[in-house]
């Protein structure tokens with residue numbers, strides 16, 4: 001166990017170092033912050049302690065140590081449990097009590113709802129025998145948590161993608177993530193940032209339409225989709241005045257909208273607001289709040305080889321070469337984080353968490369009690385007996401009969 | 414009204430610890446009784462304050478340094494009350510009352526206005542995660558307080574062995590409770606982080622310091638299994654661990670920016 005504790009100590013020290021020195025920054029950052037020391041920091045890998053070979057080796061050694069010094073010894077614990085009562089029954093008394101002491105003792109053990117068995121002329125009181133397995137469960141669950149934890153941190157693939165409402169993202173395996181709608185504010189005007197999504201798996205199974213927001217991702221199959229960020233994009237409806245055909249485009253980057261590849265409009269940018277001075281000049285402003293209170297489109301009209309910069313507002317329509325470009329209110333769209341995790345991995349990790357809590361509960365709050373009570377004394381047996389021993393000593397403090405010299409001598413034999 | 418309750422509890426806790434010290438210095442039981450009543454009054458005022466704050470804010474009042482500090486002081490006070498009632502641990506008051514007062518004073522220095530919960534904190538895990546942290550840290554602080562009393566008692570030549578053992582064991586039980594709850598804090602935090610940010614663990618400074626605290630107390634639990642380590646050593650251990658707990662609570666937020674900077 002000593003080696004295990006040393007390893008734990010090393011992990012603790014590495015953690016302190018890893019929290020004091022900022023992790024994963026660029027070389028220039030360390031050079032500026034630590035001056036001439038930065039060479040040592042980089043050399044020793046202190047800029048990425050938790051993924052360095054040293055930390056990983058120590059953690060792996062701890063897992064091995066845990067396995068050999070505790071988990072694989074479960075047989076001994078089970079074997080000891082089987083013979084524990086027989087051994088307790090023949091134990092000599094630890095303390096001799098007055099008659100009142102004996103009454104108090106039996107009363108206390110009965111009040112604790114201990115099971116009572118008569119064996120070899122003595123009474124055995126016991127309970128919480130299962131508590132002995134608490135430590136085993138704790139150590140096993142720590143091992144499983146490390147194994148599944150490392151897997152859960154390294155195996156999933158995480159991608160960040162944005163998607164306009166009404167469109168879908170197609171993943172490599174054919175899974176489709178449909179974004180039905182997105183809103184920043186709920187119906188009462190509170191900031192909400194929620195997307196309505198559904199997922200269709202390659203085998204055709206489809207999730208229910210679900211609203212996702214911070215803390216409430218949508219899980220389906222081996223996918224989990226998070227509401228991550230949002231953006232605002234321009235929306236322009238293009239209508240062919242001759243045929244009446246119509247299409248709507250959502251744009252958030254430089255693009256040409258044109259029927260013939262020449263005449264049309266170049267979408268340049270969408271601004272959240274503007275200021276207009278007395279002479280009617282516009283100053284476009286970029287928002288810091290994320291609100292598009294007075295949106296303005298900045299476009300270039302391209303006609304017969306000439307380019308004319310134009311500012312357009314929602315509701316405006318520009319006609320260029322037989323095509324009408326109608327500027328709509330901007331569209332808000334979500335930035336999604338898509339996580340693909342091997343099936344069952346998260347469930348296994350969370351099961352290890354539950355096991356750890358259960359193990360600790362058993363270790364600390366279901367401590368085994370095994371007390372042998374003879375005619376005029378008692379002995380505490382079993383594992384983890386400190387608590388019950390102390391309780392009985394406290395309860396019976398004034399009721400203990402000092403051992404006669406003969407008894408003491410016999411005991412020491 | 415809210416300020417009256419909060420500062421009322423601060424004043425009553427301060428009065429309690431002054432009376433407790435006076436009672437110890439002059440060996441007057443009546444003063445000790447008044448100290449206790451004052452402490453109970455301070456606890457009641459703080460309880461009402463936290464309930465009222467929760468009702469006004471429509472959430473558990475655990476979401477920033479002020480609220481966590483106030484809840485932390487409340488946790489220490491509650492545990493002291495339980496220990497006094499169940500184990501007649503009057504001897505603990507002189508050390509635990511100042512701790513409750515100190516933590517509440519720290520809270521008093523923080524901005525107190527009620528703010529809306531930021532979206533990342535709106536989660537069911539929030540209550541489990543932070544609620545367990547309050548009680549876990551409180552248990553560790555009280556274990557340290559028991560350690561102090563142990564060291565004071567062990568120096569006396571006529572120290573009662575049984576009493577010393579009881580103190581050592583109480584300190585162990587408090588660490589055990591704190592350790593179980595800290596495990597809940599770390600694991601619920603991991604599940605919550607995965608729900609909110611997609612990763613169970615990011616080596617954020619607050620996570621790392623919770624892990625350091627966890628390792629520290631795991632070492633305590635193992636050292637204590639070895640009977641060779643005396644009660645005195647273990648008492649020093651739980652006392653020295655207290656600044657680590659306080660650093661995890663206060664220091665990390667102020668000195669090391671990360672995902673938990675708001676909490």
Ligand code: HEM
Pocket residue numbers: 001002003004005008062065066069070135138139142360363364631634635638
């Ligand atoms: C992160 C690492 C570890 C944690 C959190 C942990 C936790 C625990 C806990 C909670 C107990 C029960 C203590 C009590 O009932 O007072 C325990 C007992 C024990 N641990 Fe660990 N442990 C860890 C690592 C290790 C390692 C590496 C070893 C061995 C090399 C080890 C060996 C033992 C032994 C022998 C016991 C006593 C078993 C018993 O009496 O039932 N532990 N541990």
